[in-house]
Amino acid sequence: MRYSKLFGKTTFGEQQGGSRLISHQLLIKGGFIRESVAGRYYFLPLGWRVHEKIRAIIKDEMDKAGAQEMITPTLHPLELWQETNRAESAGYELMTVTDRRGAAFALGGTAEEMMVDVVRKFQLSYRDLPFNIYQFSTKFRDELRARGGLLRMREFVMKDAYSFHRDAEDFKAEYQRMAQAYHAIFRRMGLDALEVEADNGYFGGEYCHEFVVEHEMGESRFLVTEDGAYAAHEDVATFQRELINPNDELKPFQIIEQPEWVKTMDDNEKHYSLPRAYYLKNVVYRHVVTGDIIIAGIRGDLDVNKAKLEHAIDAVGLLEEATDDDLARIGTQRGWVHSWGHEGARYIGDYSLTTVRNFIGGQKELTTDSVNVNYGRDFTCEMLADIAMAQPDHLSADGQQRLIEKRGIEVGNIFQLGYHYSTKMAGAVFTDQDSQDKPLYMGCYGIGLGRTLATVVEVYHDERGVIWPPSIAPFHVHLISLRGGEEQAADLYAKLQADGYEVLWDERDESPGIKFADADLVGIPVRLVVSKRTGENVEWKRRDGTEVETLSRQEVWRRLVEIYSGL
């Protein structure tokens, strides 16, 4: 490709709207992408080359793992989403459109319903199972805010795969196979993606992992052990609750006087001179469907993890923080919620309630407080469960290491769906060996391509531009001809291309300074310069290095093979 005729050249100058993310800025300036309207992007020829190399890597590994590519229509008949109740629960992020005959469609963010629908059109037997079908298709999310460049788009290409199995056992094997494929995929594009346990949302079950690339701007917060063997999203991370004062004697429950100024946790610490762990803490929620008031009791130094609480009481996505009105309904107000005794409230306790002897609090009035409160003896909850947020420095669940907090960008996920869709959608069955129709057991597996591309740029860049990994670089060689090097460049251009190398040739009548700056911004792994000065030789520079060397053509070829063979 001659750079002069490339559509989408570099743009230096002011910051480009939409996002302050460095990947966004570099991709716009380098001529890889352009914004259409917020959250919707053109991929220019340069950016599309990278996108399509990412697609090819994903396809290669998916196919090697036995998955089969296909495609579903972009417009999903809305009645399918109604079958699974997702037309409502996916809520505002789902766009819908009606055709002129009145048929309604969803612009889907995922395609579970579509895939189940096509699968149930066939009379499947156990002999046809398992299979894993996937597509690369445009997905839509009607995000209110979309300021994350390619990290949070309203429209993007996603690889979404759906596997169908006879039972959970068979699914587990596929889940492992997909996890391996994902590691291979991200490794091939230079990303070190951690497999992080994540929340399975409505589906419960044990199998759900995010593939996360560590990054300070990432939206995923997760916790890992020092050795990395355990990694879990904050929503699900578990930890060991240490006993705070196991050797203290149990003292008799007492209601004592307490000055009126003691209201907050800080006040307590000042007044009692004991650390936060010694106080009882309560957080109140309302179930949006049943209206139940839930009081979550926890040790004072811990925070309630709403996602865990929702799973504990089977109310995923259904809890909201209680309002003042809600508190009034159970006869109390903010700061004075009791650990027992509010009529009509459901008490759910964290396991940490059993780790302190002689808690302070639990039934606090204006000028009194309860002390020496012990779980089991003085109060109990409807259930004890893991409803606490893991924090850095907590002990890992096995008690062997401390947890470390990290942030990262989620580039993919793998997901156990189980029977969720196949039981909601009539006819999603197979005929088993015993001639009985049984529901299909499912998993799903997603990778966002634009997001992955942006993540690579977040990881691989410097102040001058992108530094593409060779496997997904838009071109293999950035050839620059300076005055007197035109003929030699034309010859190199032809010979490199004849040998299968993708060459971007900057043959413009521009200064060396402009051409070098553009090459740095565009970030192709190898820069070759020919000029009057280089004669038969070629100036070689790698984008990820600083050394400029003058090499024979033979040596240039040798090094190119070294970099690009096997990619």
Place this chain on the structure above:
Amino acid sequence: MRYSKLFGKTTFGEQQGGSRLISHQLLIKGGFIRESVAGRYYFLPLGWRVHEKIRAIIKDEMDKAGAQEMITPTLHPLELWQETNRAESAGYELMTVTDRRGAAFALGGTAEEMMVDVVRKFQLSYRDLPFNIYQFSTKFRDELRARGGLLRMREFVMKDAYSFHRDAEDFKAEYQRMAQAYHAIFRRMGLDALEVEADNGYFGGEYCHEFVVEHEMGESRFLVTEDGAYAAHEDVATFQRELINPNDELKPFQIIEQPEWVKTMDDNEKHYSLPRAYYLKNVVYRHVVTGDIIIAGIRGDLDVNKAKLEHAIDAVGLLEEATDDDLARIGTQRGWVHSWGHEGARYIGDYSLTTVRNFIGGQKELTTDSVNVNYGRDFTCEMLADIAMAQPDHLSADGQQRLIEKRGIEVGNIFQLGYHYSTKMAGAVFTDQDSQDKPLYMGCYGIGLGRTLATVVEVYHDERGVIWPPSIAPFHVHLISLRGGEEQAADLYAKLQADGYEVLWDERDESPGIKFADADLVGIPVRLVVSKRTGENVEWKRRDGTEVETLSRQEVWRRLVEIYSGL
């Protein structure tokens, strides 16, 4: 791929809804596609493999011709379509959707506005031109009827390319290059596509061609000369109007008595004993914007070509057949329209009005008729133009050959856009050498992938199934193992794949009859059978032949190379 685990197997049995087209039936039965709702299709793994091979061929030829692949968002901001007035003129076939912030989008059927919009975001100079940018993207058409299988879909992948030029001269060269690329593309998939002149719609100009594959079910009717050098869609086909009676003497104009029963053209022929060419014929239209009544005058043996008429008076897409009310407005009724004298009507004549001496008709009343009517002497029109429909047996425009009528399926088109979009959309300019900003000159070039795929099946099939051309076959080899051939098949399967062949291995426990029928239906070019009987050898059969041969492996390999190398 093991056939037992392929998702989307063959389905014999009843006709599948949606279309009676043989391609539709075979693609559904063979497990290539499935309907979601009318006009929207799943491409199953087998069908998607073919689709993607078609995509690869198109991409290869487009890239070789210097075009650059990119992508636009699927949702087009509606204000762009308003800039070019297409939000209305594209009418009902345009679907729109509004997001929750109130922004409106079109689900586009083509992407001119989007491409111009991204191009105008750059400060282009004449040095950046020309370029040709294209995408493979899903297109939407809100068709009222969609019963044509893959030939008329509501949603389909289209390759749409848009070229940008300094001037018409430069565009012409690209137009030729694209025509060559299209011929190469269709040839590579076994299609003999004719380049047929077509109507350029709103844009006028000389350059617009459909690529049409001859087929009796095709929607395109076109005319060709016997030698094939001239081919034009019925909307634009020209022909030479032969002089009917050049040696007749001009006779004086007369109004004569005529029996009341003479009303239709047939009645005229009976009454006057002269062929149709001798009578004047008028067809009346109304301009939907101005309300003008247009009377198109033509020789009695010819029909008015509405598309040509619209071009002649610069009213493309704006003429409708006159209603009884319209006729009443100019003081007449159906069957009694005069060739002159209706107040307020515009008379447009076909050139054929000058090819007959002493026309009959022109001013017909209940019991009178005019005879010996001669154009120029007795009546004239506002203009004479080519507004006649060419018919088989007409002389070609150069008078050298007769025209032949054909029907076909349009698989692609190339199109001169000129300044149409760049003048309607502000800022679609480049800076010329003289430092002046000038509008971009454009062309566009489309190919529908699903439609092309279906056309291949229409051309290549027999009563048992599809016969894929090797270049786009879903697999290279259909391997069938019969009892006793399992081990040998496993070995062949591994070795063929190691050598880069794509193999579909039917290893199911089914009868030879079922496996052979499936192989015929699926249509992979080469069928290999191994069984106890074949021993070290392999049974070879080509899908496009009948001979079954037992060959050594060496010979199998030699023949595979012959078929598949260079594809």
